[in-house]
Amino acid sequence: MFSGALFKQSMKANWVKWTCVTVATCAMLAIVIIVLGSLAINDIRDSLKSVFQDAEMQSVVQENAIDGYTLSDQTLEFENTIQTNQYLTQDMADVINSVFWANAVSGYDTAIDELEADGTLATEEEKEAVRAELTPSLAETFGGFLPMLGMEMSDDQLLSFADCFLRAYDADGRQVNDPSDENFVDGIKRIFESTYLNFLYDTAYQTEYDAIYQEEMAKEDAIESEVIEIAEASALVQAQGARDIAEKSIETYKNPEITLPEDLSILANEIINDYLYDQVYTESVNGGMSDTDARTTATAVKVMSNTAISTYEFYLNEEDLPLEEGQTQEEYAKEQATRSITDQIPEDVASALEELGNMDIYGLIIGSIFYQIAGLLLPMVYVIMVANGLLAGQVDSGSMAYVLSTPIKRRTVTVTQMAYLMISLFCMFALVTVTSVISIWIVGGDAFAINFAEILLLNLGAFLTMFAFSGFCFMCSALFNRTKHSLSIGGGISIFMLVCTILGLFGSSVVPAAMRIDAMNVFNYVSIITLFDTVSILNGGIDFLWKFAILAGIGIITFIIGVFRFDKKDLPL
Amino acid sequence: MEEKEEVIKVEDLTKDYGNGHGIFDITFSVKKHETFGFVGTNGSGKTTTIRHIMGFIKAQKGNVQVLGMDAWKDSCEIKKYVSYIPGEIAFPDLYTGTAFLKAQAELLKLKDWTYANTLIERLQLDPSANLKRMSKGMKQKTAIVAALMADKDILIMDEPTTGLDPLMRETFLELVKEEKQKGKTILMSSQMFDELEATCDRVALIFDGRIIDIADINALKNSHVKAYKVEFKNKEDYQNFKRTKYKIIRDQEKYFQVTVQIEDKDINKLFKSLTKYDVKFIAEVKFNLEKHFKDVLAKKGGENV
Numbered sequence: 001m002f003s004g005a006l007f008k009q010s011m012k013a014n015w016v017k018w019t020c021v022t023v024a025t026c027a028m029l030a031i032v033i034i035v036l037g038s039l040a041i042n043d044i045r046d047s048l049k050s051v052f053q054d055a056e057m058q059s060v061v062q063e064n065a066i067d068g069y070t071l072s073d074q075t076l077e078f079e080n081t082i083q084t085n086q087y088l089t090q091d092m093a094d095v096i097n098s099v100f101w102a103n104a105v106s107g108y109d110t111a112i113d114e115l116e117a118d119g120t121l122a123t124e125e126e127k128e129a130v131r132a133e134l135t136p137s138l139a140e141t142f143g144g145f146l147p148m149l150g151m152e153m154s155d156d157q158l159l160s161f162a163d164c165f166l167r168a169y170d171a172d173g174r175q176v177n178d179p180s181d182e183n184f185v186d187g188i189k190r191i192f193e194s195t196y197l198n199f200l201y202d203t204a205y206q207t208e209y210d211a212i213y214q215e216e217m218a219k220e221d222a223i224e225s226e227v228i229e230i231a232e233a234s235a236l237v238q239a240q241g242a243r244d245i246a247e248k249s250i251e252t253y254k255n256p257e258i259t260l261p262e263d264l265s266i267l268a269n270e271i272i273n274d275y276l277y278d279q280v281y282t283e284s285v286n287g288g289m290s291d292t293d294a295r296t297t298a299t300a301v302k303v304m305s306n307t308a309i310s311t312y313e314f315y316l317n318e319e320d321l322p323l324e325e326g327q328t329q330e331e332y333a334k335e336q337a338t339r340s341i342t343d344q345i346p347e348d349v350a351s352a353l354e355e356l357g358n359m360d361i362y363g364l365i366i367g368s369i370f371y372q373i374a375g376l377l378l379p380m381v382y383v384i385m386v387a388n389g390l391l392a393g394q395v396d397s398g399s400m401a402y403v404l405s406t407p408i409k410r411r412t413v414t415v416t417q418m419a420y421l422m423i424s425l426f427c428m429f430a431l432v433t434v435t436s437v438i439s440i441w442i443v444g445g446d447a448f449a450i451n452f453a454e455i456l457l458l459n460l461g462a463f464l465t466m467f468a469f470s471g472f473c474f475m476c477s478a479l480f481n482r483t484k485h486s487l488s489i490g491g492g493i494s495i496f497m498l499v500c501t502i503l504g505l506f507g508s509s510v511v512p513a514a515m516r517i518d519a520m521n522v523f524n525y526v527s528i529i530t531l532f533d534t535v536s537i538l539n540g541g542i543d544f545l546w547k548f549a550i551l552a553g554i555g556i557i558t559f560i561i562g563v564f565r566f567d568k569k570d571l572p573l
Numbered sequence: 574m575e576e577k578e579e580v581i582k583v584e585d586l587t588k589d590y591g592n593g594h595g596i597f598d599i600t601f602s603v604k605k606h607e608t609f610g611f612v613g614t615n616g617s618g619k620t621t622t623i624r625h626i627m628g629f630i631k632a633q634k635g636n637v638q639v640l641g642m643d644a645w646k647d648s649c650e651i652k653k654y655v656s657y658i659p660g661e662i663a664f665p666d667l668y669t670g671t672a673f674l675k676a677q678a679e680l681l682k683l684k685d686w687t688y689a690n691t692l693i694e695r696l697q698l699d700p701s702a703n704l705k706r707m708s709k710g711m712k713q714k715t716a717i718v719a720a721l722m723a724d725k726d727i728l729i730m731d732e733p734t735t736g737l738d739p740l741m742r743e744t745f746l747e748l749v750k751e752e753k754q755k756g757k758t759i760l761m762s763s764q765m766f767d768e769l770e771a772t773c774d775r776v777a778l779i780f781d782g783r784i785i786d787i788a789d790i791n792a793l794k795n796s797h798v799k800a801y802k803v804e805f806k807n808k809e810d811y812q813n814f815k816r817t818k819y820k821i822i823r824d825q826e827k828y829f830q831v832t833v834q835i836e837d838k839d840i841n842k843l844f845k846s847l848t849k850y851d852v853k854f855i856a857e858v859k860f861n862l863e864k865h866f867k868d869v870l871a872k873k874g875g876e877n878v
Contacts, residue, residue: 003677003680004679005679005680008679009665009679010687012666012667012676013666014666268617287593366740389666397661397663398661398663399658399663399664399665401627401657401661401668402659402664402665402719403665403680404648404652404653404675405656405659405720406651407650407653408649408680410653432732476808569632570630570631571624571629571630572629572630573629573659
């Protein structure tokens with residue numbers, strides 16, 4: 001079934017072609033990988049990516065600034081209310097107590113005293129149970145009282161506010177319950193401040209928690225316990241931030257060195273700018289930045305914040321804004337104030353640019369362009385020429401007569417020639433593989449965008465693709481007696497498929513949408529090179545496996561057809 | 574003549590390529606130690622017949638056997654006994670003649686180069702030359718060496734003398750005769766009557782895919798019937814001679830010439846008769862194969878008309 005002499009003859013006849021093609025392909029591949037690895041081809045992509053990241057960060061800063069500004073402004077207003085409200089004066093102490101305060105605190109005092117009658121302190125759980133019992137009626141009381149202070153709240157908020165109030169009262173030591181005490185009203189104000197801070201904290205926590213929870217759970221591979229953890233951590237940061245800002249606002253309000261402006265929002269703006277400045281500065285210094293750099297960054301953020309707030313203010317006071325349906329003026333103002341560069345360019349251009357930024361340029365050049373097209377071209381030329389020369393060429397010229405006039409079966413001839421084609425191709429790709437591994441090792445090993453496992457699979461895929469083509473060309477060489485037929489069918493269809501893959505590249509998903517012409521994708525359906533799924537390999541999928549099996553199958557079947565057909569046909573020798 | 578073993582046997586072989594091309598009902602056999610020739614014009618079917626014998630083509634109809642084996646099915650086994658010089662000389666993609674001969678020897682599992690070297694010397698071949706740049710004659714010589722060096726029992730040669738210069742042709746024909754003396758069975762085709770006449774025992778004429786005639790050279794050479802050309806000095810004698818009973822196969826009135834066919838035993842009678850006439854000259858017309866086949870074809874043409 002195998003003739004060593006014939007194999008040697010085929011080797012002698014084709015080694016020059018083999019060497020040229022192998023060396024050229026290896027050199028091309030090495031250059032591609034080394035150039036890609038050392039010239040930092042990703043720079044443009046990275047800067048494009050950073051534009052989008054910067055823009056997004058800017059939006060986040062601006063949004064935070066506006067949120068903080070709103071929060072600070074509200075806190076200042078609240079503080080201003082309780083400090084200047086006509087009802088909250090020592091003169092009104094008895095009235096407040098009889099109308100509202102006694103109701104609010106006596107129930108709680110009684111319940112806690114009962115719990116502590118045995119001499120032990122009430123635990124937090126017991127207190128929480130008491131609060132839960134009392135909050136509904138207390139919320140109702142607040143519902144009647146708070147409007148007098150100029151605060152409007154929903155029922156849920158009132159429940160939360162009542163709970164916060166009891167906690168603040170408890171934390172203060174439950175001392176504020178004697179209207180005749182000259183500090184009674186100050187105590188009330190103090191407890192209201194604490195209540196307000198608690199309330200802000202709870203609200204911010206709950207809002208952030210809900211938002212993150214929903215966002216994370218919407219993801220495909222969400223695990224609830226992890227999501228809860230993430231949401232809790234984020235909510236904690238948000239809630240502390242909110243309380244910090246509120247405390248800072250109250251502190252500023254009370255600072256005797258500061259003259260309060262008529263419009264408290266001006267103060268709120270300053271507070272937030274300073275707050276963000278301090279935060280960014282501290283974080284930058286902690287992050288290892290020099291003092292000057294940290295100041296510069298912090299100043300930049302401060303300016304950004306100031307601009308955003310000014311814009312926000314401007315739109316809040318503007319009339320006749322083009323509001324969308326269901327959109328409040330605050331939402332519109334915020335949207336305008338947080339617009340980034342990327343929001344200003346048309347949406348499809350922005351998404352195209354963003355995709356360009358996220359494009360896997362190594363996968364495109366090495367996977368799709370080299371392994372699917374450029375790297376296949378020379379081996380394909382080799383396969384077309386050699387497959388033809390192994391049978392059809394020798395039958396056409398007549399030199400096959402010398403082989404077949406010796407005691408060698410036709411089957412032996414075909415099997416030997418097939419073995420030569422497969423082994424030479426295998427050796428070729430073995431060298432290409434070695435070249436690719438060495439090249440990647442030179443440019444950084446597994447740190448390179450394409451790791452060793454992926455490059456091995458790409459080489460295997462390229463070999464299997466060429467195996468399928470070699471089977472096909474070999475079959476044509478066995479079917480036809482004429483070189484011109486064997487070449488035009490075997491070679492023609494092979495080259496046609498390669499050309500289709502080149503055209504199909506413009507319609508394939510590896511090309512960014514801006515350059516992609518979806519209709520061109522039809523070319524991919526007529527080329528078996530598409531079965532060499534580089535995208536699946538580079539994305540860590542497993543789809544490529546069954547496609548590999550099909551390629552191997554095509555090769556094996558065509559080889560077998562060639563071998564059997566050659567046994568039976570007439571040879572013009 | 575004793576009945577010898579039939580080495581190559583072709584019966585009713587038919588391969589119809591359409592449009593009248595192909596071979597039809599070819600039947601012949603080559604006996605052991607016999608040299609058999611094929612002669613015919615281009616496209617008459619010599620090569621097609623040989624390809625069947627070599628097992629390169631499957632017969633549509635009929636039966637081809639070599640040493641009792643089926644030429645198509647047992648093609649590989651048969652090759653152990655057959656050497657072949659193809660009609661079209663094209664070598665594998667190797668660099669020099671030596672490389673080719675070596676590769677061929679490997680395929681043949683041939684170890685002994687003495688005979689090959691003798692052949693190379695006899696044919697004055699320089700095998701170290703580049704195969705691609707060889708002249709037609711050089712290539713032919715290389716092909717001859719490649720086939721003969723294996724020293725197998727049966728030699729099948731498709732127009733082996735094409736491209737050889739006249740001197741080389743002589744050398745080659747001598748080689749063939751030597752092979753024949755060694756006891757080989759030889760089948761060769763040619764367009765040249767003289768070389769077949771010189772080497773073959775029997776020659777088949779193929780015309781339009783059919784065997785028209787198989788001539789036994791020895792029988793023809795040793796024929797008892799001979800032809801003589803006689804020219805007379807005057808018309809009178811010429812006309813008188815024509816009235817006699819001799820068999821005249823050619824008559825040229827312009828020159829007062831006749832060609833007489835006569836059996837050897839009647840030769841004295843002819844001479845006696847001729848003494849009565851004024852004869853300018855008398856010459857024996859040499860037998861040749863070409864003439865024989867021309868006669869056959871002419872006769873056949875006559876029949877068809």
